[in-house]
Amino acid sequence: GQNIDQPTEMTATEGAIVQINCTYQTSGFNGLFWYQQHAGEAPTFLSYNVLDGLEEKGRFSSFLSRSKGYSYLLLKELQMKDSASYLCAVRDSNYQLIWGAGTKLIIKP
């Protein structure tokens, strides 16, 4: 079967750096996506990786290793507004999105 694993919950301190990991086993691979979802709000697209390496977008970076079936989302200079759930999703060989259950990130002052 297809599976996406990510930690259920993480806690970090304002101003610090946090890395949210995502491992996947899917039928084929056509890209990995990260979404952010604040409580009670819509998920919003953060990043897309299809080739190995690091993609940087401001305070957020996303890394992919296809050979290891692994990605991480790196958040720098954490702010209280970064408290949210972060969803990892992989597009498989049929171009279907396979979703992880999400990581709830709690930022403390």
Next chain:
Amino acid sequence: ETGVTQTPRHLVMGMTNKKSLKCEQHLGHNAMYWYKQSAKKPLELMFVYNFKEQTENNSVPSRFSPECPNSSHLFLHLHTLQPEDSALYLCASSQVADTGELFFGEGSRLTVL
């Protein structure tokens, strides 16, 4: 504001009721989706419409009935639901189907008594 609007935001219904969820997108997209989101579970894809044609029905029980009258509007008709159907129902759109960059609405929180 994501450009995808869902109504109602909250709905409480009995198991014998009939209700509908509505989704409207203002982004000029050609694909629309219904997802079910339950606590601590991955998003579950329910239905996909691409250029108004249903392209995906993910083994969803017949008590959920989608309708897509045009590329901007999507409905989910609900009938004889079960308490386990209580969840957040998210609508999303994308330029075309199979892209992974989705634009979600804020969801309709459904409670079935």
